[in-house]
Amino acid sequence: MPIxxxxxxxxENLAIHEDLTIEGVDVSGHWSTFIKSRAVTDYNEAMEQExxxxxxxxxxxxxxxxxxxxxxxxxxxxxxxxxxxYWIYLIRLGMEEELLRDKDIVWQCVSCNKCTYACPRDVxxxxxxxxxxxxxELKGHTDQKPSxxxxxxxxxxxxxxxxxxxxxxxxxxxxxxGQSLFQDWLLALARGLAKRLPVGLLARLGFAALFRxxxxxxxxxxxxxxxxxxxxxxxxxxxxxxxxxxKR
Amino acid sequence: xxxxxRKVAYYPGCALEETGHAYNRSTKELGxxxxxxxxELENWNCCGAMEVKNLDPKLQTYLSARNLAIAGxxxxxxxxxxxxxxxxxxxxxxxxxxxxxxSREVVERLSQKAGHxxxxxxxxxxxxxxxxxxxxxxxxxxxxxxxxxxxxxKIANYxxxxxxxxxxxxxxKDKGPGSESTSKPHFMDDLLAAAGADCVEFPLRTACCxxxxxxxxxxxxxxxxxxxxxxxxxxxxxxxxxxCPTCHTGLEMHQVRAEKVFGRKTRVKxxxxxxxxxxxxxxxxxxxxxxxxxxxxxxLLRQKGLG
Numbered sequence: 001m002p003i004x005x006x007x008x009x010x011x012e013n014l015a016i017h018e019d020l021t022i023e024g025v026d027v028s029g030h031w032s033t034f035i036k037s038r039a040v041t042d043y044n045e046a047m048e049q050e051x052x053x054x055x056x057x058x059x060x061x062x063x064x065x066x067x068x069x070x071x072x073x074x075x076x077x078x079x080x081x082x083x084x085x086y087w088i089y090l091i092r093l094g095m096e097e098e099l100l101r102d103k104d105i106v107w108q109c110v111s112c113n114k115c116t117y118a119c120p121r122d123v124x125x126x127x128x129x130x131x132x133x134x135x136x137e138l139k140g141h142t143d144q145k146p147s148x149x150x151x152x153x154x155x156x157x158x159x160x161x162x163x164x165x166x167x168x169x170x171x172x173x174x175x176x177x178g179q180s181l182f183q184d185w186l187l188a189l190a191r192g193l194a195k196r197l198p199v200g201l202l203a204r205l206g207f208a209a210l211f212r213x214x215x216x217x218x219x220x221x222x223x224x225x226x227x228x229x230x231x232x233x234x235x236x237x238x239x240x241x242x243x244x245x246x247k248r
Numbered sequence: 249x250x251x252x253x254r255k256v257a258y259y260p261g262c263a264l265e266e267t268g269h270a271y272n273r274s275t276k277e278l279g280x281x282x283x284x285x286x287x288e289l290e291n292w293n294c295c296g297a298m299e300v301k302n303l304d305p306k307l308q309t310y311l312s313a314r315n316l317a318i319a320g321x322x323x324x325x326x327x328x329x330x331x332x333x334x335x336x337x338x339x340x341x342x343x344x345x346x347x348x349x350x351s352r353e354v355v356e357r358l359s360q361k362a363g364h365x366x367x368x369x370x371x372x373x374x375x376x377x378x379x380x381x382x383x384x385x386x387x388x389x390x391x392x393x394x395x396x397x398x399x400x401x402k403i404a405n406y407x408x409x410x411x412x413x414x415x416x417x418x419x420x421k422d423k424g425p426g427s428e429s430t431s432k433p434h435f436m437d438d439l440l441a442a443a444g445a446d447c448v449e450f451p452l453r454t455a456c457c458x459x460x461x462x463x464x465x466x467x468x469x470x471x472x473x474x475x476x477x478x479x480x481x482x483x484x485x486x487x488x489x490x491x492c493p494t495c496h497t498g499l500e501m502h503q504v505r506a507e508k509v510f511g512r513k514t515r516v517k518x519x520x521x522x523x524x525x526x527x528x529x530x531x532x533x534x535x536x537x538x539x540x541x542x543x544x545x546x547x548l549l550r551q552k553g554l555g
Contacts, residue, residue, distance in 0.1 A: 055301075055305050055306075056305065074455070075468065110456055110468070112409040114409075117414050117430070127305075146465065147461055150299065151302040154297065155303050158311065163294050167266075173463055177464075184509070185501070185505040185509060195544075197539075198537075201269055201270075205267075208265065208266055213262070215291055220361060221293075221361075224358045224362050225307055225310070228306075229303065
C-alpha cells in the first residue's frame with residue numbers, strides 16, 4: 001500500500017487560485033501542488049531527546065524515513081491517520097504542534113511488531129509508539145488512555161501476586177473505564193459457555209476468583225521490582241523536566 | 249522422530265490456567281498420548297504478558313528470566329511454552345540477556361534481591377508447543393499414530409504475531425529447509441496435514457488479531473478479527489487452528505462481538521491445534537476440552553466423525 005502523502009496536506013494549507021495563468025497555461029482551481037508557504041518557528045528541540053529517554057524510544061535517531069513501518073502497520077490499514085513514519089519525522093524535527101493533532105490515536109498501536117520486523121534501521125518503531133504515547137501522557141497532553149489503564153491494572157496484579165487472575169482484571173478495567181459488564185456480547189459468550197456446562201472450567205474460574213493464584217514467596221521479588229520501577233519512573237520524569245510530585 | 253524433547257519443562261502461564269484451559273488440557277493430553285513427558289515449572293510467575301513491558305521492558309525481562317532460572321534449577325535445558333505471549337517473552341529474555349549488558353545488570357540485581365538464582369544466557373532455551381511436537385514426533389511419527397484422520401476438515405492455520413516477530417529473537421528460524429519461517433510459518437500446517445487435514449492457503453496467518461487491545465480498543469480488535477474470520481471463510485476454511493490463548497480467545501470473543509455489535513455473522517469454528525491433533529490420535533472431544541472453548545464446534549466435529 002502506498003503512503004498517501006497527500007493526505008498529510010490539510011485543506012487549509014492548499015492554495016486555490018481563482019484566476020492564474022503561468023506561461024500561458026491556465027492553472028486555476030484546486031491544484032494540490034500549490035501549498036501555502038509558511039514559516040515554522042515554534043520547534044520543540046528537546047522533543048526527540050525526551051522521547052529517546054523513554055523505554056522503546058532509544059533508537060529513534062536511526063530513522064531514515066523509508067516508510068516501511070507505516071506500510072506494514074496493522075492499525076494504519078484500519079485508520080490511515082495512524083502514521084508511524086510521519087510521527088517519527090515530526091518528533092525528529094521537533095514539530096510538536098503537528099504531532100499533537102494526532103495525540104489521541106498514538107496509543108492505539110497494537111504491538112504486532114510488523115514495523116519492527118520490517119524496519120531496515122532497527123529503529124524499533126513499536127517501542128517509539130509506546131514511548132511517544134507515554135511522553136504525551138507524562139507531559140499532560142492527554143489523559144490516561146484505556147490501554148495504559150489496562151497495562152497498569154494488569155501489571156499491578158503481576159507485581160502483587162506474581163500471577164494474574166483474568167476475571168479480576170476484566171472487572172477492574174471495566175470499572176475504571178466506566179463500562180458495564182452486562183454488554184450484549186459478553187452475556188452471549190457467558191450463555192454459550194453455560195449451555196455446554198464445562199463444570200471443571202467453571203469451578204476453576206470460580207476458585208481463581210476467590211483464591212487469587214499467586215507465586216509463593218513473592219514478597220522479595222515484589223519489593224525489588226517496586227524499588228527499581230520507582231527509580232526508573234523518577235529518572236524519566238527528570239529527563240522530561242517534570243517536577244517531583246507533579247501529576248504522574 | 250529424533251527422540252528430542254521426550255521430557256521437557258512445561259511453562260503453561262496464566263492464561264492456560266483460566267480462559268485458555270482447553271489449550272492446557274489438550275497439550276497435556278497430547279503429550280500423554282504421544283509418550284512425551286511434561287514437568288511443570290515449580291512456582292512459576294507471569295512472564296509479563298503484553299503489559300508489563302509498557303511500564304518497563306526490563307521488568308518484563310526479569311519476570312521471564314525468573315522462569316528460565318527455575319527450569320535451570322530443576323535440571324532442564326529446554327522449557328516448552330504453548331502460549332505465544334509466554335514463548336515470545338522467554339525468547340526475548342534469552343536474546344536480551346545474551347546481547348544487552350543493561351538487561352543483564354537489572355536481572356542480576358533483581359534476582360539477588362528476590363533471593364533466587366540468576367538466569368545465565370544460553371543456560372535454558374525456550375520452545376513452542378509446535379516445535380515440541382514437530383521435533384519430538386515429527387510428521388512421519390504423527391502419521392503412524394493417527395487413528396481418526398482429520399480427512400475432509402478444511403483448516404486455516406493462524407499463527408499470530410508473537411510466534412515470529414520480531415525475527416531477531418528467534419535465531420533458530422529462517423535457517424532454510426526444515427526450519428520454521430518467520431514470513432510464512434508452516435509448522436502447524438505440517439503437523440495438521442500429517443494428521444489428515446486439508447490446510448487451506450491462508451494469507452493472514454501472521455496478521456494481528458488486536459489481542460493487546462482486545463478490551464481497551466474493542467472496535468479495532470473486532471475489525472481485525474472479523475478480517476481474519478471472513479478471509480478464512482473466503483479461503484474455504486471450516487476451522488481456524490490456533491496456537492495462542494490470546495489469539496484464540498480474541499477470535500472467539502470478537503466473533504460474537506462482531507455479530508452483536510456490527511451485525512456481521514461468521515460460521516468458521518476456532519480450535520487449538522492441540523485439540524485437533526488429539527482428536528486425530530483418537531482422543532474424545534471432551535478429553536481435549538472442546539466443551540471449554542467459547543466457540544461451539546461440537547456440531548461440526550460430530551458431522552466429521554471427530555470427538
